[in-house]
Amino acid sequence: MAAVTALNESATAASAGRTRGMQAGRRRRLNVFRYVVFTVFGLFFLVPLLAMLRFSLEGATLGTWSLTAWRQIASYQNSGIPPLLSSIEITLELAVITSVVVLVLLVPTMVWVRLRVQWLARTIEFLCLLPLTIPAIVLVVGLGEIYNKIRHFSLSALMLFWVYVILALPYAYRALAAGLTAIDVTTLSEAARSLGASWFTVIVRVIAPNMRAAILNALLLTAALVLGEFTIAYLLLYTNLQVELYSISRTTPNASVLFSASLAALLFAFVLLLILAYAGRRRRGRG
Amino acid sequence: MRGRLVTSSPVTRTQDGAARTAVEVRMEGLSRHYGPVVALDRLDLTLRPGELVVLLGPSGCGKTTTLRLLAGLEDADVGRIFVGGRDITRVPASKRDMGMVFQAYSLFPHMTVRQNVAFGLRLRRVGAAQRDKRALEMLDLVSLSTQADRYPHQLSGGQQQRVALARALAIEPQVLLLDEPLSALDAKVRAQLRDEIRRIQLEVGITTLFVTHDQEEALSMADRVGVMRNGRDENELSCTDPV
Secondary structure (H helix, E strand, C coil): CHHHHHHHHHHHHHHHHHHHHHHHHHHHHHHHHHHHHHHHHHHHHHHHHHHHHHHHCECCCCCCECCHHHHHHHHCCECCECCHHHHHHHHHHHHHHHHHHHHHHHHHHHHHHHHCCHHHHHHHHHHHHHHHHCCHHHHHHHHHHHHHHHHHHCCCHHHHHHHHHHHHHHHHHHHHHHHHHCCCHHHHHHHHHHCCCCHHHHHHHHHHHHCHHHHHHHHHHHHHHHHHCCHHHHHCCCCCHHHHHHHHHHHCCCCHHHHHHHHHHHHHHHHHHHHHHHHHHHHHHCC | CCCCCCCCCCEEECCCCCEEECCCEEEEEEEEEECCEEEEEEEEEEECCCCEEEEECCCCCCHHHHHHHHHCCCCCCEEEEEECCEECCCCCHHHCCEEEECCCCCCCCCCCHHHHHHHHHHHCCCCHHHHHHHHHHHHHHCCCHHHCCCCHHHCCHHHHHHHHHHHHHHCCCCEEEEECCCCCCCHHHHHHHHHHHHHHHHHHCCEEEEEECCHHHHHHHCCEEEEEECCEECCCCCECCCC
């Protein structure tokens, strides 16, 4: 009996050892696969960026290095077109305004729909996702008339925020919807209401802080969309960062400025992404 | 239950030591329909000052609807609600002065235990020092003062429900509403917390409505038990002396 037990034990130990060996082998293969994929995709993204950086640092003669193109971001001027710096400024302002308007519009609406008018949820979702299916050029045709009227009151490119809000709706909606499903909105709001909170307090002090990551994602997507938008601004004859970069590419004698400015815009987006990701992680890791 | 007379009014002390009289709660002819479904059918119910009434019944019998109507989280189609003689039928939930503990864990995840308990006081613009003192008193009442700086996700289910109870009581509500607060807990914790809720309710002397589908829970806690079926109070709280 004891011999049988010992035999069983050694067989079990051998089988466990084999399983562990197989698992270790599988893990090693998976790790190699991960590193290969990571390296290939890393190179795919990094090589063009490094090439851009190198080109933006190209000196007057081939193979030399110079910071002139980067210095020219601030001083570059093309007759009839606003300076690059001002277009960066206006694009950043647009990103902030659009993000704020989208959040102020969507967060209370979505919470309200979730709590009080659930039957409207599908309609709201459809309306919010609709801009995704409409090509920018079609939007411009439709909005052209309205923008002709707007132009009577203001020539500022900041007026683009109206259309950017519409463009950002699908992305912000998806991000916020994911955040809303992650929390028990009904119970939290009812608990807050029973403690004496107004609807405003419920949304601002109870719901919004608990969907911080979703709000940050919505902000990031909206900001990224505005920073990269070209078609609508160009067709509606406004100048934002992308339009300015395009006009530089067509007119400048020094193409390096175009690359330094594009790289600067990309770096800005990366920094923004890092800040938002860091802020989100800090909240999750708390406690 | 219509026409029951109030015989006594237990007196409790508020945070400033002032005497506070427990109130009577009266619901008259309350009805609530969800489309063709009748959730509540002309319910009459009176809670005497300071007593703990348990509404018992199967799922869908209307007990939670009764509680939600009393809390103001839903509106009655017909009927009226009086608290301390005042008609509050059309008063919004945020102004009803009722503490509520929910079946689901309802602590605000982004706030510490202390901040959760003090939330209602903050809305009432109570000063920071007093708020903190009161929050700790309440946490002491539920034996959780050592957990004041923890976040809800660091607490067990039973602890979370005790904090929810402390939070509901911190605002010194006129009425305490408990919506199956023990149903998500395991048997041992449930029995413990059941006794604790009853102890605290007697200590505070607050008029309380407790909703459950657990008979044992109902009979071990209640001053009176109301058995509900099909949106009506079947025995009209005749079981006045529970086992």
